[in-house]
Amino acid sequence: MEDAPHPDAEETRALQRKFLALWPIVGWQAAIRECGISNATPCEWQASDPEYRKLREKAEEQIADAHEATLDRIAKGEERGSAVQLSALQIRLRALRPA
Numbered sequence: 001m002e003d004a005p006h007p008d009a010e011e012t013r014a015l016q017r018k019f020l021a022l023w024p025i026v027g028w029q030a031a032i033r034e035c036g037i038s039n040a041t042p043c044e045w046q047a048s049d050p051e052y053r054k055l056r057e058k059a060e061e062q063i064a065d066a067h068e069a070t071l072d073r074i075a076k077g078e079e080r081g082s083a084v085q086l087s088a089l090q091i092r093l094r095a096l097r098p099a
Contacts, residue, residue, distance in 0.1 A: 064096040
């Protein structure tokens with residue numbers, strides 16, 4: 001079986017931007033499917049590309065902000081959340097914002 005050709009730098013940047021735009025909205029798995037990349041690809045970019053790392057940090061901030069907003073709405077009684085959902089949000093927020 002032949003390996004798929006590696007995208008050039010411009011195509012890689014376009015895939016990175018697409019992934020980072022989708023991830024906060026649709027989640028990791030849906031974003032990688034939509035981009036046609038492997039689950040490991042964003043992690044490989046993270047390890048090897050300082051520019052991508054900076055952009056990913058911004059995406060993670062967006063995700064953390066959205067999770068915090070959801071928890072705030074639940075705390076105010078504006079939205080309902082199950083115990084499992086609350087636990088998952090808290091775990092995710094601890095990972096994104098350990099402090």
